[in-house]
Structures are given as C-alpha cells and as structure tokens.
Amino acid sequence: xxxxxxxxxALYDRFPTKGERPRHEEAQLKxxxxxxxxxxxxxxxxxxxxxIYYLATAFLFFxxxxxLALVMRVQLAAPLMEVLPQATYNQVFTMHGTVMMFLFAVxxxxxxxxxxxxxxxxxxxxxxxxxxxxxxxxxAVGGLAFFASLFVGLAPDGGWxxxxxxxxxxYSPGINTDFxxxxxxxxxxxxxxxxxxxxxxxxxxxxxxxxxxxxPIFAWAMLVFAVMIVIAFPSVILATxxxxxxxxxxxxxxxxxxxxxxxxxxxxxxxxxxxxxxxxFLPAAGMMSMIVPTIARTELVxxxxxxxxxxxxxxxxxxxxxxHMFATGLPPMTAGFFSAASMAVSxxxxxxxxxxxxxxxxxxxxFNTPGLFAMGSVVIFVTGGLTGVMVALVPFxxxxxxxxxxxxxxxxxxxxxxxxxxxxxMYYWTPMVSRTALxxxxxxxxxxxxxxxxNVAFMPMHLAGLMGMPRRIYTYLPGTGWDxxxxxxxxxxxxxxxxxxxxxxxxGRRFRLAPGGGNAGNTYGAGTLEWLPxxxxxxxxxxxxxxxxxxxxxxxxxDDVEEGRYFLPNSATGRRETIVTSPLLAEPQYLQIMPxxxxxxxxxxxLTAGFFLALTVQxxxxxxVSGALATIxxxxxxxxxxxxxxxxxxxxxxxxRVPTYVTGPASHGWWAMVIxxxxxxxxxxxxxxxxxxxxxxxxxxxxxxxxxxEGLAIAAGYVGVVFAAWATRRLHRRGNSWATIPVILAAVAxxxxxxxxxxxxxxxxxxxxxxxxxxxxxxxxxxxxxxxxAVLMAGYLGWRAVKNLVSQTRNNTLDLTCLxxxxxxxxxxxxxxxxxxxxx
Amino acid sequence: xxxxxxxxxxxxxxxxHFFGLYAIAEIAPHRAAVAxxxxxxxxADVWFLRxxxxxxxxxxxxxxxxxxxxxxxxLSLLAVAWQALPALMAG
Numbered sequence: 024x025x026x027x028x029x030x031x032x033a034l035y036d037r038f039p040t041k042g043e044r045p046r047h048e049e050a051q052l053k054x055x056x057x058x059x060x061x062x063x064x065x066x067x068x069x070x071x072x073x074x075i076y077y078l079a080t081a082f083l084f085f086x087x088x089x090x091l092a093l094v095m096r097v098q099l100a101a102p103l104m105e106v107l108p109q110a111t112y113n114q115v116f117t118m119h120g121t122v123m124m125f126l127f128a129v130x131x132x133x134x135x136x137x138x139x140x141x142x143x144x145x146x147x148x149x150x151x152x153x154x155x156x157x158x159x160x161x162x163a164v165g166g167l168a169f170f171a172s173l174f175v176g177l178a179p180d181g182g183w184x185x186x187x188x189x190x191x192x193x194y195s196p197g198i199n200t201d202f203x204x205x206x207x208x209x210x211x212x213x214x215x216x217x218x219x220x221x222x223x224x225x226x227x228x229x230x231x232x233x234x235x236x237x238x239p240i241f242a243w244a245m246l247v248f249a250v251m252i253v254i255a256f257p258s259v260i261l262a263t264x265x266x267x268x269x270x271x272x273x274x275x276x277x278x279x280x281x282x283x284x285x286x287x288x289x290x291x292x293x294x295x296x297x298x299x300x301x302x303x304f305l306p307a308a309g310m311m312s313m314i315v316p317t318i319a320r321t322e323l324v325x326x327x328x329x330x331x332x333x334x335x336x337x338x339x340x341x342x343x344x345x346x347h348m349f350a351t352g353l354p355p356m357t358a359g360f361f362s363a364a365s366m367a368v369s370x371x372x373x374x375x376x377x378x379x380x381x382x383x384x385x386x387x388x389x390f391n392t393p394g395l396f397a398m399g400s401v402v403i404f405v406t407g408g409l410t411g412v413m414v415a416l417v418p419f420x421x422x423x424x425x426x427x428x429x430x431x432x433x434x435x436x437x438x439x440x441x442x443x444x445x446x447x448x449m450y451y452w453t454p455m456v457s458r459t460a461l462x463x464x465x466x467x468x469x470x471x472x473x474x475x476x477x478n479v480a481f482m483p484m485h486l487a488g489l490m491g492m493p494r495r496i497y498t499y500l501p502g503t504g505w506d507x508x509x510x511x512x513x514x515x516x517x518x519x520x521x522x523x524x525x526x527x528x529x530x531g532r533r534f535r536l537a538p539g540g541g542n543a544g545n546t547y548g549a550g551t552l553e554w555l556p557x558x559x560x561x562x563x564x565x566x567x568x569x570x571x572x573x574x575x576x577x578x579x580x581x582d583d584v585e586e587g588r589y590f591l592p593n594s595a596t597g598r599r600e601t602i603v604t605s606p607l608l609a610e611p612q613y614l615q616i617m618p619x620x621x622x623x624x625x626x627x628x629x630l631t632a633g634f635f636l637a638l639t640v641q642x643x644x645x646x647x648v649s650g651a652l653a654t655i656x657x658x659x660x661x662x663x664x665x666x667x668x669x670x671x672x673x674x675x676x677x678x679x680r681v682p683t684y685v686t687g688p689a690s691h692g693w694w695a696m697v698i699x700x701x702x703x704x705x706x707x708x709x710x711x712x713x714x715x716x717x718x719x720x721x722x723x724x725x726x727x728x729x730x731x732x733e734g735l736a737i738a739a740g741y742v743g744v745v746f747a748a749w750a751t752r753r754l755h756r757r758g759n760s761w762a763t764i765p766v767i768l769a770a771v772a773x774x775x776x777x778x779x780x781x782x783x784x785x786x787x788x789x790x791x792x793x794x795x796x797x798x799x800x801x802x803x804x805x806x807x808x809x810x811x812x813a814v815l816m817a818g819y820l821g822w823r824a825v826k827n828l829v830s831q832t833r834n835n836t837l838d839l840t841c842l843x844x845x846x847x848x849x850x851x852x853x854x855x856x857x858x859x860x861x862x863x
Numbered sequence: 864x865x866x867x868x869x870x871x872x873x874x875x876x877x878x879x880h881f882f883g884l885y886a887i888a889e890i891a892p893h894r895a896a897v898a899x900x901x902x903x904x905x906x907a908d909v910w911f912l913r914x915x916x917x918x919x920x921x922x923x924x925x926x927x928x929x930x931x932x933x934x935x936x937x938l939s940l941l942a943v944a945w946q947a948l949p950a951l952m953a954g
Binding site for chain 2: 354
C-alpha cells in the first residue's frame with residue numbers, strides 16, 4: 024500500500040508488541056481520565072458523560088413531544104371534542120413538530136455520534152471535547168427554555184415550518200413566533216458545533232490503519248450527516264434571522280406588498296428542511312448497517328454500495344427541496360426536474376434497504392429485540408418510502424397536499440427511518456454503557472406494542488387524508504367520514520405510547536451506567552471496535568485496524584489491546600491525548616493534547632442561551648451583557664487549549680515517534696476553522712441567493728443599485744485584507760517578531776470597509792424601503808458580523824502575542840486568525856460586487 | 864483532495880447539472896439550454912468514467928476508491944439523464 028503522509032505501513036508489523044507493560048501506565052491513564060465528583064458533573068467534557076447527557080436530554084424531548092401528540096390524538100378522537108382550545112391546539116401541534124425535529128431527532132443522532140464514535144474509531148475522545156460540552160449545554164438549556172414557553176401560553180403557533188405571512192408581525196403580533204425564530208436559530212448553532220466536532224473526529228482521529236474503506240459504516244453515515252448539517256443548517260439560520268429582523272425592524276424580506284416575497288422563506292426553509300429528513304435518516308441507517316450484520320451473524324452485503332448510497336443521498340437530498348412547494352405554482356420545467364430528483368432520491372435509500380434484506384437473507388438472523396426493531400424499521404420505512412414516491416408525482420401531490428396523507432407519509436418515513444432504528448440501537452448498544460443489558464422478554468413486548476401501535480395510528484391517516492381531512496385542524500364535524508379513522512388512530516397512538524412506557528420501565532429497572540468500565544460487554548458478538556473493553560480513557564491501547572470487523576478477524580485483539588500491546592498504551596506527555604491520523608489512510612501524524620474538564624464551556628452555553636432568551640423577551644440590556652460575558656467565557660476556554668508542551672515529539676508505541684504539535688493544514692484546528700468558514704460562506708451564499716431571488720421575482724420594486732465602479736475602491740480594500748492575512752503567515756514563518764500586526768490591521772480594515780459600504784447603501788436605500796434594500800442591508804450586516812469576529816480574533820491573537828504564547832513553531836492561533844481574516848476579506852469582496860451587479 | 868474529487872466526482876457533476884437546471888428554469892427557461900447543459904454533464908460523466916477506469920487498483924484502498932467512484936459516476940450518468948427528461952419535455 025502506498026503511504027499518504029510518508030509513514031511506513033511496515034511499522035504496523037511491530038504490533039502487537041511483546042512483553043509486559045509497566046503496571047503504573049494503566050493507573051496513570053485512570054488518574055488523568057478520572058471520573059467527575061459533585062459539581063464536576065457540570066464541567067465534565069469526556070464523551071462517555073457528555074454523550075449520555077445528550078442522549079438522555081434528547082430522549083426527554085422525545086417523550087415530551089410524544090405527550091403533546093397524545094393530547095392532540097385525544098382532541099381528534101371524535102368530532103367536536105373540547106380537550107384543547109383552538110389556539111392552544113395550534114401551539115401544541117407546532118411544538119410537537121418543532122420539538123421532534125429540532126430538539127429530538129437531530130440532537131439524538133448527534134448524541135449517538137458523540138457517544139459511539141470515539142469508541143468505534145478507538146480514539147481517546149473526539150478532538151474538541153469542550154466544543155461537545157458547549158454544544159450539549161447550549162442545546163439543553165435553550166431547548167428546555169424553549170419548551171417551557173408552552174406553559175406560559177407563549178409557545179409558537181405557526182406550524183413547524185413557520186410560513187410567513189402567517190408568522191409576520193401583522194398576523195402573529197405576540198412573541199410566540201420570536202421564541203421559535205430565536206430559539207431554533209440558537210439550537211441550530213449547537214447542532215453545527217456538534218457537526219464540526221464529528222467531521223474532524225471521523226476524518227482525523229481514527230485508529231491507525233483504519234483507512235476509509237475499513238471505516239465502520241456508522242462513521243460514514245455520521246460523516247455525511249455532519250457535512251449535510253454544515254451545508255443545510257445555514258439556510259434555516261439565515262431564514263430565521265431574516266424573519267426575526269423583519270418582525271423587529273420592519274425590513275420587508277417576505278412582504279409581497281413591499282418587494283419582498285413569502286416564497287423566499289419557503290425556498291430557504293426547505294433547502295434546509297428536506298435534507299433535514301435525510302440528516303435524520305442517514306445516522307439511523309448507519310446504525311442499522313452496524314446492527315444488521317451482527318444480528319444476522321455475517322458481513323454486511325454491499326459495503327461499497329452503501330457508502331455510495333449515503334454519499335448520493337447527501338447530494339441528491341439537496342435537489343428536492345421544492346417538492347414541498349409544488350402547490351405554490353412552480354413553473355412546469357422546475358416542477359419537472361424537482362419531481363424527477365424526488366423520485367431519484369429513493370434509489371440510494373433503496374440500495375440500503377436491499378442490502379439489509381440481503382444481509383438478513385444470507386446470514387443466520389436472531390429474532391432478538393434489536394433484530395425485531397431492525398426488521399420492523401425496514402417494513403415501516405419502505406411503506407413511507409412508497410408513499411414518498413407517490414407524493415413526488417406533481418399531480419398526486421396537488422391532491423393530497425396539506426392533508427393527513429402527508430401526515431401519515433412523514434410519520435412512516437421518520438418513525439421507520441429513525442425511531443425504530445434508534446430503539447434497535449438503544450437495545451443493541453446499552454450493554455456497551457450499562458452494567459446490564461435490557462430485558463429481552465420485555466423488549467419483545469415493547470417492539471410488538473410499538474410496531475402494531477404505529478401502524479394502527481398512522482395507516483388510517485392515509486385514508487383520512489384521501490378523504491380530504493386537512494392537516495392542523497383542531498376538530499371536525501360529524502358525518503365527514505373521518506370519525507372512524509381518527510378513533511382508530513387515537514387507539515394506535517396509545518398503544519405506541521404503552522410500548523414506550525414499557526421501555527422506560529425496563530430502562531429504569533436494568534440500566535446502570537458504567538462509564539468507568541464494568542459494562543455488560545459484547546452481548547451480541549459484534550465485530551467492531553466499540554466492543555473492545557473500555558474505561559474512561561476509552562481503550563487501554565489503540566489498535567492497528569486491518570479489517571472492517573477487527574474483533575471477528577482477530578479473536579485475540581481484545582486481550583492485546585487491554586494489555587497495552589498497541590499504540591499509546593500510556594500517556595506519553597502525562598496529559599489527556601489522542602493520536603491524530605491522516606484523513607484517507609489513517610496514518611499516525613501527531614499526538615493531540617486534549618483539553619480536560621472546564622467550567623467555561625458550561626458558562627459560555629448558559630450565557631449564550633441567556634443572550635438569545637433575553638432577546639426574545641426584549642430585555643435588550645440583559646441580552647447584550649449576556650452576549651459579552653459569553654464571548655469572554657469562550658475566549659477564556661480557548662486560552663488553555665493552545666499551550667506549550669515540553670516534549671517536541673514522543674514515542675506512541677513500539678518506538679514510533681510523532682510530534683506533539685503541528686501547525687497549518689495538517690492540524691485539526693485548521694480543519695475545524697475551514698468547516699466553520701464553509702458554514703459562514705453558506706449563510707452568506709443564501710443571503711446572496713435571497714437578493715437574486717427578489718430581483719427575479721419582484722422586478723417592479725427594484726431600484727438601480729449603486730454603480731459597480733464606485734465599489735471598486737472598497738473591493739480593492741478587501742483584496743488588501745486577503746493579502747495581508749496571507750502575508751502575515753509568511754512573515755511569521757520567517758521569524759519576524761512584528762508579524763502579527765498586519766493581520767490585526769487587516770481585521771480592523773475589513774470592518775471599516777463594511778462601514779464605508781453600508782454608508783453608501785444607506786444613502787440610497789434605507790433598509791425598510793423594499794425587499795431589495797432589506798436584502799442588501801442584510802448582506803452588509805452579515806459582513807459586519809464577520810468583520811467584528813475577525814477583529815475579536817485579531818485582538819485575542821494580539822493578547823497571546825503579548826503574553827509570548829505565539830512562537831514560530833507554535834502558532835495555531837495565528838494561523839486560524841489569518842484564515843478567518845482572509846475569509847472576511849473574500850466575503851466582503853464578493854458581497855460588494857454582487858450587490859452592485861445584480862439588477863444593474 | 865485528489866481522492867475526494869475521485870470519490871465525489873460523479874456526484875459533483877450531478878449537482879452542477881441540477882443547480883444549472885434550476886438557474887436555467889428561473890432565469891431563462893429554454894429547452895436548448897437544458898439540452899446543452901445536459902450534454903455537457905453527460906460528457907463530463909463519460910470522461911470521468913474513462914479516467915476512473917485507468918486508475919490503479921493494486922491495493923485494497925485503491926481498488927475500493929476506484930469501484931466507489933465508478934459506481935458514483937454511473938449513478939450520476941443515469942440521474943443527469945433522468946432529471947433532464949422532464950425539463951426537456953416541459954421546456
């Protein structure tokens with residue numbers, strides 16, 4: 024095999040090493056990765072704890088949203104029921120959908136990633152444990168505050184996709200909608216933080232030898248999932264920002280009477296909203312592809328095709344957003360290819376389903392609880408997939424749009440595609456984190472009740488929908504023919520709930536958390552690395568991976584790993600650390616020193632939540648104080664993470680030495696910054712799309728923009744910013760002590776250039792004039808925000824330079840600041856020219 | 864980067880075609896433009912398949928990369944043709 028980094032693969036032959044390892048090594052690892060006590064449970068950052076917190080919180084939201092569903096089902100069980108008033112019903116269905124999609128589904132799979140990936144990849148932890156902790160606390164605090172709005176009658180009531188003009192200030196004057204817009208925008212930031220962690224984790228912290236073709240399929244699924252979040256979520260972040268600005272400051276992005284367009288919201292929302300379905304489905308499919316081979320006791324059929332199917336789903340799911348808008352009167356050509364893509368996306372999903380069926384067919388499947396949930400998932404998901412192909416057809420979609428047929432379809436897809444695999448996963452992986460596995464006998468009851476209950480609840484909704492029952496009605500008249508299907512659905516919903524209640528009882532009886540070892544072990548006889556014996560530091564040593572199911576192919580691997588015969592059997596530097604490997608072939612590159620527990624991620628999350636909540640209730644002073652303190656908390660947390668280490672390079676096992684610090688594109692920090700810039704770039708690109716969309720759809724409101732020639736001086740200034748950022752890195756590498764100065768000045772210049780540009784535009788188009796003026800000023804606001812962040816980063820760099828923490832060899836802070844300031848310049852350049860060019 | 868381009872090449876061609884179609888439909892809907900874009904993308908897929916067929920497969924990773932990339936380009940070829948048909952008929 025050729026090398027990716029110059030590492031000699033023959034060195035892998037030194038493992039497993041011979042001879043006894045010193046006894047103190049294991050004690051040292053235990054001391055460094057010790058369990059928290061008392062208040063330390065709030066500051067803990069290990070994936071073993073944060074992953075469990077995350078899973079438990081997401082499951083709590085599943086239960087809460089499920090209770091809301093039961094209340095709705097009681098209200099609809101018979102005509103003219105009066106369990107819920109109409110206005111409360113609107114809040115309940117909005118919260119049910121919102122909580123299930125934003126607070127349960129995405130966080131749940133992200134949580135599964137945080138918990139499972141380090142074990143599966145045999146890393147000590149994911150590369151940014153403090154970011155994981157921040158993402159969790161931000162989500163938990165923000166989510167609970169958001170849910171609490173229901174108890175004070177302030178919950179949003181515009182449906183989970185919040186279409187304007189219903190959600191505009193005119194039709195939704197209260198702060199209910201603001202709770203949704205600011206709350207969801209905030210929670211999505213947490214999702215993006217988790218996605219960055221997962222991408223860098225999967226690509227850079229795999230066990231040596233675990234090349235892409237040997238990567239567990241769940242890791243592939245999480246990689247595609249996280250990339251999709253990075254591409255899709257910026258769209259909804261921008262959309263919520265624009266609608267909130269419209270409501271707060273009267274900038275008419277979505278007001279058709281002033282040159283805005285409510286359909287712009289639908290484009291922005293569904294560009295996120297449909298990929299969201301696959302964002303939820305793919306990790307669940309990844310779990311299925313891990314569970315099915317173990318249950319069937321054979322290798323997964325079609326590993327390569329499944330990888331391709333996941334990647335193809337990731338792409339094609341971005342080409343189907345407008346199928347939610349067929350009823351808005353799309354041009355025939357647009358409707359045509361969106362319909363074709365909507366049908367095409369079922370092909371990669373089908374590849375995965377056929378692979379699971381084939382694996383079951385050629386193996387010797389066990390009909391235990393995870394196996395039953397996996398098989399049940401296939402049946403339910405395929406049913407939902409078939410109705411999905413039906414609604415991909417434009418004429419059929421016109422007939423059933425906004426009816427209960429769609430409610431049935433989406434629940435079959437989401438429950439079959441995500442909830443059942445999740446239950447399979449909870450039964451399957453519980454022995455990995457608990458001292459005892461869950462009950463098989465009770466588990467079969469849980470499965471039976473959930474499977475039958477689900478079908479009894481949702482199958483009749485197809486009929487109700489075909490009979491014309493619209494979504495979101497809080498009651499209906501007798502004699503419509505909807506009575507019986509609704510009664511049956513309500514009975515089914517309670518059966519489903521009973522199954523989940525039994526599951527909770529089983530969890531209460533048998534689940535005993537064992538993060539420090541002593542778990543139930545490899546109950547199902549799986550072949551992947553998460554079933555190696557683990558402690559809080561993950562595995563005792565990090566194995567060399569030679570196949571996709573190493574535990575099946577090397578029965579002695581567990582013992583050798585446990586005896587420290589592989590990589591990193593100790594702590595080479597006396598700190599928390601993991602091996603960073605190359606992205607394709609997973610060759611060891613360097614040793615990452617990992618940050619330990621800290622109160623700052625927790626404090627930053629609480630303060631960030633405070634900022635958004637205070638904005639929602641219009642307590643602006645409190646909001647700005649919270650925001651400023653959150654920024655200080657983030658900077659304080661970062662301060663510890665780029666510290667000097669005494670050892671320049673260390674032995675990570677069998678005499679193989681790697682550096683303890685690298686800079687530039689090889690470092691994991693660089694990767695995270697590049698992904699963050701892609702997120703910022705996507706937000707910006709969607710803002711440019713918004714301006715172009717309004718130009719194309721509201722030409723009557725268009726004002727001739729500022730002349731392009733007048734923007735050239737500003738554009739040249741932005742080019743200078745990019746150049747200064749690039750030059751700073753080069754000057755610093757040459758050892759110039761003043762090299763940080765150009766990038767600091769460039770960051771300030773980027774902000775000044777935005778101010779100059781804004782001044783010119785404000786003289787021509789105040790932001791509340793038209794859709795065009797609102798969109799242009801939104802672009803300028805985004806640019807100002809990026810400029811402000813660049814100045815903050817530059818200030819932080821300057822302070823570290825003053826403290827002598829930026830040296831020629833240890834300069835990641837400088838690298839990342841240069842990268843971001845360069846990005847700020849490039850974004851400013853594009854924005855300056857685009858706003859002047861469009862509609863000129 | 865080269866490996867990622869090889870693995871994702873087919874899908875990138877599909878994305879280019881899809882968003883190209885969207886731009887044509889929104890800005891200047893015309894059958895000829897759809898046909899031209901489709902031919903270019905089909906040509907790109909065929910060209911890409913030829914490149915992939917010449918890639919080495921002397922170790923497990925190279926063989927895996929070649930087969931995933933080839934299947935991706937094949938899928939892209941079909942998907943591009945599939946989504947162009949309704950646009951051509953409706954144009």
